[in-house]
Amino acid sequence: MTQDERTAELSANLEGVRGRIEAACRASDRDPDELTLVAVTKFFPAADVARLVGLGVTDVGESKEQEALPKVAELTTEVRQAVRVHFVGQLQTNKANRVARFADVVQSVDRDRLVTALDRGAELALEGELRHTPLDITLQVDLGEGEDQGRGGVLPADLPALVAQAADAEHLRLRGLMAVAPYGLDDEGTARAFDRLRELSDRVQGDHPEASWLSMGMSGDLELAIRSGATHLRVGTAILGSRPSPR
Numbered sequence: 001m002t003q004d005e006r007t008a009e010l011s012a013n014l015e016g017v018r019g020r021i022e023a024a025c026r027a028s029d030r031d032p033d034e035l036t037l038v039a040v041t042k043f044f045p046a047a048d049v050a051r052l053v054g055l056g057v058t059d060v061g062e063s064k065e066q067e068a069l070p071k072v073a074e075l076t077t078e079v080r081q082a083v084r085v086h087f088v089g090q091l092q093t094n095k096a097n098r099v100a101r102f103a104d105v106v107q108s109v110d111r112d113r114l115v116t117a118l119d120r121g122a123e124l125a126l127e128g129e130l131r132h133t134p135l136d137i138t139l140q141v142d143l144g145e146g147e148d149q150g151r152g153g154v155l156p157a158d159l160p161a162l163v164a165q166a167a168d169a170e171h172l173r174l175r176g177l178m179a180v181a182p183y184g185l186d187d188e189g190t191a192r193a194f195d196r197l198r199e200l201s202d203r204v205q206g207d208h209p210e211a212s213w214l215s216m217g218m219s220g221d222l223e224l225a226i227r228s229g230a231t232h233l234r235v236g237t238a239i240l241g242s243r244p245s246p247r
């Protein structure tokens with residue numbers, strides 16, 4: 001495939017996704033401008049990130065530190081400055097320093113030790129002038145109801161303590177909540193899970209109005225997420241095409 005063919009393919013996919021977002025917004029009387037589309041570029045090269053930025057994408061998502069770090073480093077200054085990089089994958093505390101250097105947002109914060117590690121990582125990155133603003137984070141919530149449905153995240157019962165810790169972290173900025181829909185649910189079950197996250201988010205915003213991001217919805221369920229109040233969609237396959245291996 002030539003470079004131009006790939007750009008054309010990404011452009012057509014992006015148009016399709018934007019059409020789905022607009023239709024879903026119309027159906028639930030929402031303004032598409034309230035939504036941020038995060039193109040999840042894991043497994044795809046830096047060249048695709050540059051193509052997407054050329055097509056107007058402002059936010060990309062990555063899920064593996066060892067893949068994301070060199071990929072972000074490969075971006076030209078111009079492309080890097082035009083895009084926010086969201087880290088959306090599981091993160092070990094010993095990788096927190098490195099992620100705090102290249103990510104604008106970490107969406108998958110799910111435990112107290114990771115908050116501590118990212119706060120320290122962001123502090124070091126600020127001191128070293130590798131970043132100039134606090135690190136934006138969202139807390140990932142486990143919406144599973146047992147039976148191994150869960151896709152990672154803090155249990156709702158443990159969320160208030162994590163919110164309090166994250167809100168107090170000096171070098172982090174708590175922006176909201178994130179979740180991946182549990183495995184094996186039909187549309188109704190998925191919608192119920194998204195509504196639960198929305199309720200948790202409303203509660204968090206009571207004390208922390210700045211934590212207004214609600215990151216939910218992927219290629220297969222973005223319409224349901226929009227209906228339940230998502231502000232950030234994380235879309236991989238529907239824009240980039242299928243990945244070489246699942247997840």
Ligand SMILES: *Cc1c(COP(=O)(O)O)cnc(C)c1O
Nearest residue numbers: 040063088218219234235236237
């Ligand atoms: C891969 C991934 C996505 C994108 O999933 P698609 O189904 O390809 O749209 C979204 N969120 C997270 C956390 C991911 O790991």
